[in-house]
Amino acid sequence: MSRPSERAALVAMIVATLLWGGTFVAIRDSVASLPPVTLVGVRFAIAAVLFALILAFRRRVIVPMDFWSGLGSGVFLVGGYYFQAEGLRTTAAGTSAFLTCAGTLFAAFFAWPLLKQRPTRLLTLGIVLAMAGSALMSLDGQGLSMGRGEALTLVGAAMYALQVVFVSHVARTADPLTLAFAQSITVAVVLLPFANGTREAFAQLDPAGWQRFAYLAVAGSTIAPLLQLSAQRTLPAGRIALLFALEPVFALVFALTLGGERFEPRWWWGASLILGAVVLVEWRAAAAARPSTN
Numbered sequence: 001m002s003r004p005s006e007r008a009a010l011v012a013m014i015v016a017t018l019l020w021g022g023t024f025v026a027i028r029d030s031v032a033s034l035p036p037v038t039l040v041g042v043r044f045a046i047a048a049v050l051f052a053l054i055l056a057f058r059r060r061v062i063v064p065m066d067f068w069s070g071l072g073s074g075v076f077l078v079g080g081y082y083f084q085a086e087g088l089r090t091t092a093a094g095t096s097a098f099l100t101c102a103g104t105l106f107a108a109f110f111a112w113p114l115l116k117q118r119p120t121r122l123l124t125l126g127i128v129l130a131m132a133g134s135a136l137m138s139l140d141g142q143g144l145s146m147g148r149g150e151a152l153t154l155v156g157a158a159m160y161a162l163q164v165v166f167v168s169h170v171a172r173t174a175d176p177l178t179l180a181f182a183q184s185i186t187v188a189v190v191l192l193p194f195a196n197g198t199r200e201a202f203a204q205l206d207p208a209g210w211q212r213f214a215y216l217a218v219a220g221s222t223i224a225p226l227l228q229l230s231a232q233r234t235l236p237a238g239r240i241a242l243l244f245a246l247e248p249v250f251a252l253v254f255a256l257t258l259g260g261e262r263f264e265p266r267w268w269w270g271a272s273l274i275l276g277a278v279v280l281v282e283w284r285a286a287a288a289a290r291p292s293t294n
Contacts, residue, residue, distance in 0.1 A: 009234035010282060013243045016227035021250025023220040025258055026212040033209055036085055038198050039216070041191030044184045047221040051181035062178050069170040070179040074186025076163035081187070083156030090149030098138035099150060101248060102131050103157020107164040108238030114165050119238045122284050126277040130245040133273030136266045137248055161241065167229060168237040176229040183225065242281055245274045
């Protein structure tokens with residue numbers, strides 16, 4: 001692959017994690033007035049409409065295989081959302097964040113038997129560092145127990161990881177816009193039947209609530225997924241998984257600047273480990289892709 005395309009994919013994935021990082025504060029402040037199923041279902045319904053409009057404007061025939069692949073990707077996403085939400089019933093938010101991040105990082109190891117993409121020693125080191133950083137950022141020193149909620153959260157994290165692997169399998173030849181469109185339809189169709197009182201909930205939103213929802217629908221459910229799917233046309237699953245670890249780092253920045261969260265020194269140590277892991281792996285990848293001068 002060419003270095004310019006790899007660089008563009010890297011930038012796309014970083015921007016995607018930046019946008020997703022901003023959703024943490026928005027979701028935290030939105031679930032007080034919007035039930036989680038309603039929030040996610042309507043977000044992706046709007047994303048599906050936006051993608052449909054773009055596809056219609058582009059006037060390009062949708063390839064059936066790309067559409068079916070997007071539906072498959074959406075199934076993994078729905079599973080991730082569902083099991084994470086179920087796990088949060090009995091699991092602390094910090095524990096859920098750590099298990100989700102750690103599980104998603106395992107996409108690099110799922111890709112080994114499924115895609116024959118064996119993680120390098122450097123990537124494995126980066127994943128270990130990122131996992132340690134996630135633990136410092138998410139866990140509060142009380143340890144990590146494993147009950148039903150934690151097990152369900154791990155299942156959800158595995159679904160997210162499998163979505164990364166599945167997309168890596170189909171993205172190189174598929175149209176990212178079609179994948180994103182079908183993926184959004186899947187999430188919306190599965191969740192919206194369980195969204196009760198949708199009209200009443202949205203009728204009570206104040207202007208700030210509408211602004212948060214607009215960010216979640218446009219940035220979190222439309223732009224960021226499309227950037228991820230575009231990036232996976234070039235970058236292997238392992239590097240995508242590691243780049244996903246940037247999401248809690250950006251979430252920390254938003255939480256401290258816009259969310260009014262109280263500063264914790266261990267957060268910066270965790271963020272530093274994650275950033276160091278990403279820089280280490282991506283610097284080595286850039287060096288390997290640089291043409292030899294000999």
